[in-house]
Amino acid sequence: MSKKVIEVAVGVIKTGSKIFISKRHESQHQGGLWEFPGGKVEVGETVFTALKRELKEEVNIDVLGSRELQIIEHDYGDKCVRLIVHIVDKFAGEAKGLEAQLCQWVEITSLNNYAFPAANQAIIDKLHTEMS
Template sequence: MNKKIVHVAVGVIKAENSVFICKRPDNKHQGGLWEFPGGKVERGESVFTALQRELLEEVALTIHSSTELLVIEHDYGDKQVRLDVHLLTDFHGEAHGAEGQQGKWVAITELDNYAFPAANVAIIEKIKAL
């Protein structure tokens, strides 16, 4: 049986040498781990439009533009995801966990000190290489 692939727009919000990360709620898939904010891409929606909608809801930022960073397909066993990862440096607002989740700015050099879902490892490697 084919698993449905969940298409997710992921925003790497970068300012200076830091990125903004959020902690996944304990009751969600991969709960308790840190992640880069984003969410599902709705049918007929572009990745950029999904990022604008999700990041306004999740971290209270207005996104003006984005740069495609990489695409990751990962099978967690119980769920398959396709992460469309974009770098965001052109935004307005003060990033915070707008849905009550924990969120913080972290130096890129400190990312290894945080636990992320397996699919995020490639994102972290890419960010460090920038």
């Protein structure tokens, strides 16, 4: 039986050379690791609608525009995810954690200093490529 693939809208929130990241709660899948905010695309939602909803709920910003960076499919063994990754550089509001999660702005060049879920390494690699 094939595993269900969970579609996830991921926002790489960017201002200048900095990216906003948050730390997953220990109780979550891949808990304790850093991530780019986002969440599950619900039935009947577009990726952009899901991205706007999740980033408002999680980090308090209103997404005004985004562009697709890449799509990543990853099998963690216990679940498969399809990450639809968007660069979010047009937004209103001040990014901050609304779910009691640690959050911070970091330089793109420093992203490798943080532990991310395996699927996120491709995002970091792509951001480094875009910079050079």
